Amino acid sequence: MVAYEMIQNLKEIYEGQARQERYETSKALLQCKMTEGTPVGAHVIKMMGYVQMLEKLGFPLKNELAIDLILQSLPVCEAKRKGKKVAKSKGSGKTKAKGKNVLKPKGAIxxxxxxxxxxxxxxxxxxxxxxxxxxxxxxxxxxxxxxxxxxxxxx
Incomplete structure (x- = not known):
């Protein structure tokens, strides 16, 4: 075999494996979501590992895209607050009572x-x-x- 044929043969053998590994790594990166209660630092390091692995496999991501993917993998706190009352604003101190909590005068008018x-x-x-x-x-x-x-x- 000539050197060129050997290189082509090796590319055919390992290119399929690299393609499969790139697919698995990108899938893991895109589907990675941080679970609540785990440290953010460990999650970011894990995501950065996926980004670096893709770069080694010949598929580098721009920094802006990598940052956006990491931010999108973080849990959103607002979804947790659904149904809770909004905090009172510091205003005149007067609030309107609604529903069952309405105060009624003690004496008759x-x-x-x-x-x-x-x-x-x-x-x-x-x-x-x-x-x-x-x-x-x-x-x-x-x-x-x-x-x-x-x-x-x-x-």
Missing amino acids: SKDGKCFHCNKSGHWKRNCPVYLEEVKKAKAVGASVSGTAHEKESS
């Missing part, structure tokens, strides 16, 4: 409550005609409502 402004029954301060008239006058004069209410108490 009646229309014959006493007005805290004029001490007459049948309405509350927010609907008191005397109070509303004083508010109108105070706005027209420019004085504060609390100032007119304070003057009324002292007289």
Whole structure:
């Protein structure tokens, strides 16, 4: 045999094995998923081993593709949170209650409550005609409502 024929013969023999190994390695790389509870470092090292093996077999991957494959193999935390309540936002502190947790007033609300402004029954301060008239006058004069209410108490 001439050297050229020997090289061709060896290529035919080992090329099939390399193709099969490349197929198995790429399959393992693409199907590799990290299980929860295992260290991320060990998983990344395992994935990098697959990438390096493909490079040795004549099929190098670009860095961006290798990084994307590794990131896609990591578990997604958001899928785990499905159905849980979203954390409260730091806002005014007021929250709306829904469903069964709605707070109900302990005492009954009646229309014959006493007005805290004029001490007459049948309405509350927010609907008191005397109070509303004083508010109108105070706005027209420019004085504060609390100032007119304070003057009324002292007289």
